[in-house]
Amino acid sequence: MLKRRTFLLGGVGVAGALVIGWSALPPRQRLVTSEPMPVRPGEAALNGYVKIAADNTVTVVMCRTEMGQGVHTGLAMLIAEELDANWDDIRVANAPLDDIYNNIESVAGDLPFRPDNDGVVKEAVVWLTRKLARDFGTVMTGGSSSINDLWLPMREAGACARTMLIAAAAGRWDVRAADCRIEKGMVVHDAGHKAAFGQLAMAASRQPLPRKPVLKDPEKFQLIGKPITRIDAASKLNGSAVFGIDVVPDGLLYASIVMCPTHGGTVAHFDASAAAALAGVRKIFAVDAYNGGTGGVAVVAENMFIAMKAIDALTINWNDGPMKGLTVPDIDKRLTQALDESEGHAWYSHGDVDGALKRAAHTLKAEYRAPYLAHAALEPVNCTAQVKDGKATVWAATQVPAVARMHVARVLGIGTEQVDLQQQMPGGAFGRRLEVDFIAQAVAIAREAEGRPVQTLWTRQQDMRHDFYRPACVSRFHAGLDEQGRLIAWHNASVSQSIVAGWLARNYRIPDLGLNFDKTVSEGAFDQPYEMPNVWIGQRTIQLPMPVGFWRSVGHSHQAFFIESFIDELAALARKDPVVFRASMLTKHPRHLAVLQKVASMSGWRMPAVWTAKDVRHARGVALHEAFGSVVGQVAQVSLQKDGTVKVEHVYCAIDCGLPVNPNLIRQQVEGAIVFGLSAAFKEEITLKDGAVVQGLYSEYDVVRMDECPDITVEIMPSKSHPQGVGETAVPPVAPAVANALCALTGTRDYALPLKHKLYVGGATCAS
The missing domain is CATH 3.30.365.10 (Aldehyde oxidase/xanthine dehydrogenase, molybdopterin binding domain)
Incomplete structure (x- = not known):
């Protein structure tokens, strides 16, 4: 008989061989569902994303939730572009649940790597993660990942459908497929043959699925890159949209x-x-x-x-x-004590921070805080x-x-x-x-x-008081400058609850073991591009009874406020212009530098940092942040009114999100994100009384209103790179840009959110 040890080792060896063999296989297809697609009479499914009816309508099957971000329009454009469909013939329908619709890039994007870490280890782990997510992930909308994830699958689905329609037409006309083409929903041949999609759909559905569909040259795009009107706009205007x-x-x-x-x-x-x-x-x-x-x-x-x-x-x-008896000061005390005890997991370290701090000509310490926040969506x-x-x-x-x-x-x-x-x-x-x-x-x-x-x-009160909140967070900094005002040491540690641990525990019954390993709460701190010779960035997670969850832009939402505020503090210590100081640390990051320079140019940054016009003092503040693959720079122009209130007059924003699929959608999302971020910066905070959430109505958890909105100018950087996230990326820089302007204006730094300033009522409405 085999000994148990021999059997186990043999089993492990076989399993290991199987895993290695499986990982060496190419990624599985994402175009054909495991079960036949449901179709209506007269309709044919060409793959898991495209159905064509006899009346020539093309139904794009949507596996992502339309939450106002315009994702159904953006994704439909990918299909329509490769299919050469007539945009007026495009319809959308929800997808069935199937593994081909699993969100792969949201999982890959949560891996604990910095964006500029391009090593072999990262490449291998990302490859394996994508393969696992295809079969063992889930259908999910979030992480600003929809276009990023489906950029290739949906284009391939459109290209496959185009090839199959042309093959069906060529077979009907007994001509070469290479001599046929599609023009706005019609397959045509130079000999005069012509057929609409609806006439060919059934025959096309019987064609074999192309193994390697030929995608369009981006130089020949007709829809992608154009400001196409949202596909759901009419239904939301006339009230027929169903929520x-x-x-x-x-x-x-x-x-x-x-x-x-x-x-x-x-x-x-x-x-x-x-x-x-x-x-x-x-x-x-x-x-x-x-x-x-x-x-x-x-x-x-x-x-x-x-x-x-x-x-x-x-x-x-x-x-x-x-939570009985718990208060916000109690939680703040526990967060602070936890950071006193341990700085947690080091997400990024390089050089000798302690040595650099000892030899620094100037050093600076700071401690920042962010509160719990509710989602407070309009529909309860x-x-x-x-x-x-x-x-x-x-x-x-x-x-x-x-x-x-x-x-x-x-x-x-x-x-x-x-x-x-x-x-x-x-x-x-x-x-x-x-x-x-x-x-x-x-x-x-x-x-x-x-x-x-x-x-x-749920009533509004129940919705507000039984949420899964954005975690409260405390962050500490200790940095050093040399005699020339160059940043030579950066030490940063923060503490909060783990979002991922709680989510997995309540949804997949995976025990929360209290591990200091949740990238989502440290993102925005360890993954920024600034070039520092000596750096240590860590995060500790602790367990508290307050339920926490994913909130728009997640860890970036507060880490950006901490980091970009502290960068401005260091610029002041170095007696350097905030834009110049940031640019000096981006010499190897041309993409980020270009965004910074663009937003500075947009805002007329060369004007004095503080100036007076008509007896009102004005100032500008800048922030730069990378999140979900996109780089966003913002400049906030802020004024201090005679009655002591603050007016955010203008927010300038430059964004590099890769190839802009639909500039209209990008501008809409950026404008909305800026207003969303301003609400969190000035007004929003969840507090507790005897363990119960106090806020219940919008009157207690206020948002920025129309008469408080600034003018907003958005510039989208040209790019041919793979499209990246948009929906959440413009939220993080808002608070620090405004806080930096306020510090320049008042001489006082805000170390906690929400900012302790009352907004002036009477600002302009949003305009791009």
Whole structure:
């Protein structure tokens, strides 16, 4: 008999050989679904992304959630470009759940490498990660990754469909395929033959899928790079667009819910007698906590008004969650103490920082803070579900449909094949719809409705107070300059909760082991381009009961404020212009330098840093940041009004996001991101009272209004490189650019967000 050790070693050896062999294979295709694509009568599927109907309409199958970022338009342009389709014939439809739609680049983008780390190790790990994500990842919208991830697959899908249509036409006309071409939705031949897509679709679908489709030369692009109007614009203007909250299946009931004020709590006892007496109330019951959420009491009624009124009539005793008694000062103290004890994992180090600090002519220390933030999307959390005959239909606005379906099945104890998850548009998300707590909860409520569909809608207060928040963070710096004012030492350590650990624990049941290894909370700190001879950048993660999640631009959102503010402090210590000081550390990064110089030129940076006009003092501040593959530079022009309020008059922004697929979409996203970032910079902060979130309405968690908006000027840098992220990239530089202008203006540095200045009401509306 084989000894157990020999057997195990042999097994490991075989497994290792299999893994090595598997990793050596080329990446699997991303064009054909594992199951046949569903089609309507008269419609043919040419691959997993393209369907063509007899009326010549081309349906682009969308595997990413349209959350207002315009991704359906951008992705449709990739198909239409390679297919040479008529843009007016393009339609979109949601994709089924299949591995070919897994978001590969979002996973690869979370690997712990700096953008300018181009070593063999990184190349090998990225290669292997992409292969794993193809089969073991998930369908997900986030990380500003949609165009980046689907740039090649969707172009290849369009090119394959073009080749198959031409082959079908050539076979019909008995001519060479090389002598045929497509012109705006028609296959034509010089002999006078002509056929529309709809006439050829069925025959084309029977053609073999080309193994290596020939992609267009970018010099011949007709759509890509053009400011095409959004494909969803008309429906949003005329009100026909359907969001999650708009779903109204036949026989619909409505549910409202109130959850324990302290996160993670449950129901101890409740008195529903007064609520049950209200006309139209169907059922009242306790609901468990799902996927990191909080327990509560739900009311199912004939309409939402009755359900909400009944909620107010309930008397509930709670089993408080683990946050009972917790306050923001408590959390801040624990963060500070944790950083005193350990600086955590070193994400990037180079040279001898301690030695450089000892010989530095000038040194500077600083400590920065950022608060918890809610997502506060305009459409409050909601989900509609029907549980009937051992199956479930779920209408959900989600960024992770496959994860949502898995947990619906888990709640009901059925197979995922018994769950029909119908993707809806969310009215804003910003990362909140990466969670599935509200979907699992809605299904558990619908299970009690005896087969009728139920829409569960949270009030604004419940939405704000039961979020998964952007983590609070503390960051410390210690830097040194030489006699010439050059930066020779940079030491930076920050501390916050881990986002990834919590997300994996509540959605994949992977235990949070408290490891100091979460790239998403350190991103924006260790991965910036500045050239420093001696550097150490680390991050510590700690466990706290406050639930945290992915928030628009994630770690970049606060790390950029810390770093770009401290860079300005060092420029002042060196008595150098902030733009010149940054440029001196970008000698090997021409792309970043070009963005910095562009935004400086746009803003007229050569003017004095502070000036007075009509008795009002003005100043400019600059920030440069790389996130999600894109480089963004911003200059904020700020004034101090006579009444002491601050007016952000103008924000100039230059962005290099690779090849600009649709300049309109880019400008829209950049403008929206700047306003979003200004809201976080000046107004937004989640606080706690006795462990419960205080903020509940927009009046308590305010956002920048139209009359507070600055003018916004956006310049998109020309590029032929692979397209990169846009939706989140312009958020991080806003706060530091404004803070740097305010410091120049007032002589006082802000070391914490939100900035302690009141915005002047009466600014201009956004204009590009």
